[in-house]
Amino acid sequence: MEQWGSAVRVKGLSGRWSERSRLVKVDLYTRGTIYLVIWSAVSVVAALLVLQSATGTLSPLPALAAVALTLAHGLVCARLARRAMDTYLGQDEVPRGLLGWATALTCAESFVALLLVRSGTPEALEALPGLLSCVVLPLSAGYALLVRNRVTALAHLGVLAAVFALTSLTGMGLGQRIFTAVFVTFASAWLAWTGRASLWVLAVMWELREARDVQARLAVAEERLRFGRDLHDVLGRNLAVVALKSELAVQLARRGRPEAVDQMLEVQQIAQDSQREVREVVRGYREADLRAELEGARSVLEAAGITCTVVLGRLELPGEVESTLGWVVREAATNVLRHGDPRRCTISVGEVDGTALLVVENDGAGPHPAPAASATPAASAASAPERPGTGLAGLRERLSAVGGELETDSGRTGRFRLLARIPLDPTGTGTGGGIGRERAADGGGNTTIGGGTG
Incomplete structure (x- = not known):
């Protein structure tokens, strides 16, 4: 002993x-x-x-x-x-x-x-x-x-x-x-x-x-890891959006545009939402809603000047799987904002052979020089230094908890691809409420949530 x-x-x-x-x-x-x-x-x-x-x-x-x-x-x-x-x-x-x-x-x-x-x-x-x-x-x-x-x-x-x-x-x-x-x-x-x-x-x-x-002691350590992972996932995107909108507000203010005030009001709202989400993380009640995260990712990316297309297949997901994929969408959107200088991003959710799939693909991957004064806010936010791998490691932990896995691929063409797989139960429906019920009335096939440009 x-x-x-x-x-x-x-x-x-x-x-x-x-x-x-x-x-x-x-x-x-x-x-x-x-x-x-x-x-x-x-x-x-x-x-x-x-x-x-x-x-x-x-x-x-x-x-x-x-x-x-x-x-x-x-x-x-x-x-x-x-x-x-x-x-x-x-x-x-x-x-x-x-x-x-x-x-x-x-x-x-x-x-x-x-x-x-x-x-x-x-x-x-x-x-x-x-x-x-x-x-x-x-x-x-x-x-x-x-x-x-x-x-x-x-x-x-x-x-x-x-x-x-x-x-x-x-x-x-x-x-x-x-x-x-x-x-x-x-x-x-x-x-x-x-x-x-x-x-x-x-x-x-x-x-x-x-x-x-x-x-x-292990339970305490696991709770600390959960807290750190959730805090990173919650604040990561919010801080990226704050940096993005603050940069945009600065540029608008320099040009004397009244829209700068609207941008700062949005920053204030994001800060208040972050406070609420941090309290939820501390209490252990934080769950990610896949549909809300998809809408939020599209909105944030398009606000950064990135064309974002969300393709949502008709499927029913267990609540735990849906929440996990929601965290993946949040972290993936944060990575798109912070790393590289993308112009287009596609987020696809579907099911293949009893496995829930989430694919996030964007161009403009890889390191870039410091942006000039005329650079887009997204490129300005991407220039901030960050230790790589922290968010992806947290996603792998989340996916592993539900039997899933995460793959990333950065090709020579400058495209970055993130793939998350989560096996479903034999019926393919799982338990708990899923997004499939919300799409059941759409008549089958895929649903494109958005595809505009900023």
């Missing part, structure tokens, strides 16, 4: 209980349960040593040394368990040195338990299976989290053989030795597997939490 996830956990594990999330509470509950098992086992061994000292079976000095060894064993194994849990969750490295110390102390504690039973009463001999289990459990809790399951299984086979061999020092019968070895191995394996299973569930929960956080 990544360091970012670890930082979230460390932050989440602090604070008051009521302020923690349910996942953090589960984490603390799991860790606390393992610690409780470890210290319960240590407490049983320590209590037995104190009891042996109180009854005179064990002298005070050896009893004190044995209790100190037991507490040291518990502290080291508890620290090993904490490091092992962090390692399993991807927050720490394998504590090899600590694992060695815990293993050594477990072996020493086992020998102490055997000597204690050998020198004690028959009742102590009967308690040997439980005593050895309490000695092995603290190590088993952490060890199983640091190695693979296969290694854990082999280690418990080793525990089975070791306990069976060491119990021969106590004078126990064969049946008692087998029972003790099986009992200790089962207790150790039980804690190992249940602890590992609990940590596995906890790790999955943390991964789901991190995946949800990543999903939230």
